[in-house]
Amino acid sequence: MWSSIRTAWTIFLHMFRRRVTIQYPEEKPYIPPRWRGRIILSRDPDGGERCVACYLCAVACPVDCISLQATEDEHGRRYPEFFRINFSRCIFCGYCEEACPTYAIQLTNDFEMGEYDRQNLVYEKEDLLIDGPGKYPEYNFYRVAGLAIGGKDKGEAENEAPPVDLKRLLP
Amino acid sequence: MTPIALGLANVFGVLVIVLAVAALLIWVERRLLGLWQDRYGPNRVGPFGLLQVVADMIKIFMKEDWVPPFADKAVLVLAPQIIAIVTLVAFAVVPIAPGIGVVNLNIGLLFFLAMSSLGVYSLALGGWASNSKYSLLGGFRAAAQLLSYEVFMGLSLMGVVMLAGTFDLRAIVEAQRHLWFIVPQFVGFVVFTIAGIAEMRRLPFDLPEADAELVAGFHTEYSGFKFGLFFVGEYIGLVLICAMIVTLFLGGWLGPWLPPVVWFVVKTAVLIAFFILLRAALPRPRYDQLMAYGWKVMLPLALVNLAVTGAIVVARAPAH
Numbered sequence: 491m492w493s494s495i496r497t498a499w500t501i502f503l504h505m506f507r508r509r510v511t512i513q514y515p516e517e518k519p520y521i522p523p524r525w526r527g528r529i530i531l532s533r534d535p536d537g538g539e540r541c542v543a544c545y546l547c548a549v550a551c552p553v554d555c556i557s558l559q560a561t562e563d564e565h566g567r568r569y570p571e572f573f574r575i576n577f578s579r580c581i582f583c584g585y586c587e588e589a590c591p592t593y594a595i596q597l598t599n600d601f602e603m604g605e606y607d608r609q610n611l612v613y614e615k616e617d618l619l620i621d622g623p624g625k626y627p628e629y630n631f632y633r634v635a636g637l638a639i640g641g642k643d644k645g646e647a648e649n650e651a652p653p654v655d656l657k658r659l660l661p
Numbered sequence: 662m663t664p665i666a667l668g669l670a671n672v673f674g675v676l677v678i679v680l681a682v683a684a685l686l687i688w689v690e691r692r693l694l695g696l697w698q699d700r701y702g703p704n705r706v707g708p709f710g711l712l713q714v715v716a717d718m719i720k721i722f723m724k725e726d727w728v729p730p731f732a733d734k735a736v737l738v739l740a741p742q743i744i745a746i747v748t749l750v751a752f753a754v755v756p757i758a759p760g761i762g763v764v765n766l767n768i769g770l771l772f773f774l775a776m777s778s779l780g781v782y783s784l785a786l787g788g789w790a791s792n793s794k795y796s797l798l799g800g801f802r803a804a805a806q807l808l809s810y811e812v813f814m815g816l817s818l819m820g821v822v823m824l825a826g827t828f829d830l831r832a833i834v835e836a837q838r839h840l841w842f843i844v845p846q847f848v849g850f851v852v853f854t855i856a857g858i859a860e861m862r863r864l865p866f867d868l869p870e871a872d873a874e875l876v877a878g879f880h881t882e883y884s885g886f887k888f889g890l891f892f893v894g895e896y897i898g899l900v901l902i903c904a905m906i907v908t909l910f911l912g913g914w915l916g917p918w919l920p921p922v923v924w925f926v927v928k929t930a931v932l933i934a935f936f937i938l939l940r941a942a943l944p945r946p947r948y949d950q951l952m953a954y955g956w957k958v959m960l961p962l963a964l965v966n967l968a969v970t971g972a973i974v975v976a977r978a979p980a981h
Contacts, residue, residue: 494943501697501942511700 525599526584529575531615532596532624539619540594540631543570547586547595555579556586565640567632573615578608592631596624675763679752683896688714690937697941724885732882733790740787741880741887744780744894748901751776755904756831758914758921769830770822773905774815777860781807783894784862784869788879799878802948803869806859809955810866813963814856820849820970821909834913841912848966850910852959857902859955861895863936865943868951903932 512519521527534540543560561571586595605611623629638644645652688703688711695702703710728734753763754772766772781804788800822828824845825836833842843850859866870878880891907913907928914921916928946954 498938498942502938504697504699507699509695509699509701513701 521599521601523599525601526582526587526597527599527601528577528603529580529582529586529595529597529613529618530620530624531573531594531618532620532626533622534630534632535623535628536630537621538632539569540592540623541570541573542568542592542594542631543573544568544591546589546591550585550589552583552585553579553581563640567639570615573618575613575618576611577603577613578611593624593626593629594631598624671761672763675752675757675761676749679749679897679900680893682900683893684714684718686896686899686933687717687892689933690940693934693937694941697938718889721885721889726885726887729791729793729882731792733792736786736790737882738887740783740790741883741890741894742783743786744783745890745897747776747779747783748894748897752897752901752904754830755901756834756908756913757904757925759831761922762831765829765831767827767829770818770828770833770909773830773901774811774818777814777898777901778807778811780860780894780898781811783891784879787883787891788869791879791882793882795876795881796879799869799871799875799881802871802875803862803879806862806866806868806951806955809952810856810859810959813852813955813960814860816960816963816967817849817852817856818909819967820846823970823974830908830913834908834915837912838915841910841915843910846910846966846970848962849970850906852963852966853909854906855959857906858936858939859951861898861902863895863899864940865945866951867945868948871945873945899933899936900929903929903936906932 532540541558543558545558545560548554548556548558555576556574557576558573559571560568562568582597584597587597590596603611632639632642632647634648636644636647636650691713692702692704692710703713706712706716728737751773754766754769756762756765756769784803784807785800788796788798788803791797791800821833821842824842825833827833827836836842862869868878869875870880872878875881880888883891904925907925911928911932914925916924919927
């Protein structure tokens with residue numbers, strides 16, 4: 491009986507406490523920078539698409555919400571013909587970001603993606619692509635990869651020695 | 662105004678006000694619970710969320726009035742009506758202020774006790790007619806709990822009756838002109854308050870509903886308007902029990918400076934807030950604890966109170 495009265499008194503004193511509720515639409519909550527929200531496709535510092543259409547994100551996706559089709563341009567550079575994410579399926583686990591070898595696919599801290607029509611939650615490539623490099627401003631996959639690509643030959647990448655000339659006798 | 666018109670004005674005025682207060686209590690309760698749990702409660706619809714009541718009403722009226730195919734249809738429909746009607750009828754005897762109140766029975770207190778006893782039929786029948794295990798368990802619990810707590814609910818009031826020497830609620834209020842009965846009858850007040858909470862199935866004594874164990878107890882199978890009637894019955898019951906405590910122990914409409922109606926409303930509102938505070942604060946006891954508490958603590962307490970009060974009344978009575 492005594493403990494009940496004391497409990498009631500304690501709860502009564504809570505009347506004078508600050509309320510913990512955040513009045514959401516007017517008052518935005520703090521979203522940590524590493525929040526896993528809306529997925530974007532980033533570009534490298536030169537403005538080219540980072541995605542090389544390796545399908546690793548689609549494979550890593552536990553709910554199979556990513557679908558894409560690889561193709562190549564005239565320099566042999568791979569890129570996705572289409573890239574589609576069904577956000578009504580996406581669980582924002584971030585596995586695609588971890589799987590991506592080129593930092594192309596990234597999760598942002600935007601979560602306000604409500605729609606009245608379910609079909610509007612299917613984002614195409616033009617919806618996903620952003621203009622900037624996202625979380626990795628300096629990274630340029632084709633400039634560090636050893637791959638020969640249009641405008642960049644073997645040995646011209648950053649921190650890369652020229653390829654060994656097999657036909658020379660000198661070491 | 663003719664007496665008939667006055668009577669009709671009283672009847673419909675009290676009816677409308679009681680129903681409006683019962684509806685408003687949905688909002689009040691949620692806001693107060695929010696206040697005491699460091700959150701807001703409904704504050705979006707209209708000023709301070711007041712129109713939440715309207716929104717809830719629209720929602721509950723628009724819902725399909727569904728009767729489960731396995732249920733006993735007639736009884737299922739009847740059960741929620743009983744609780745709403747019985748609590749409303751019991752409100753008829755509450756003396757709100759001089760000249761305000763539906764009827765003035767000289768057995769008003771007995772009438773109140775009788776009507777609140779009838780409420781148990783609603784829960785037991787509702788639980789039985791739903792034909793589902795949760796409802797049945799809830800109905801059983803309701804029957805046992807309400808019957809047990811009714812015993813000393815009545816007994817705890819007999820001290821008041823002895824002191825006032827009448828069952829007439831208006832006379833009981835008048836008898837408190839010099840000293841509210843909460844002082845000489847403090848034990849009776851405590852016992853009656855606890856029994857009242859149990860009788861109106863409020864938390865912490867909401868064993869018949871017990872969402873954590875019984876889904877929703879006796880009204881598991883109810884939806885739409887029929888569920889709404891149960892709800893209305895519960896909230897009117899809350900107002901009723903608070904009004905009765907005010908009438909019997911806290912001097913009813915008596916008080917200085919302010920008009921009598923204001924005193925009655927203020928006292929009742931404070932008690933309602935206290936009941937909501939109890940809901941916010943206290944956990945639900947186990948069922949055997951509830952029963953043991955009722956029969957082993959409350960009943961003896963009520964009986965001792967009754968005996969002591971009786972002895973004192975007899976000792977102080979002038980010999981003749």
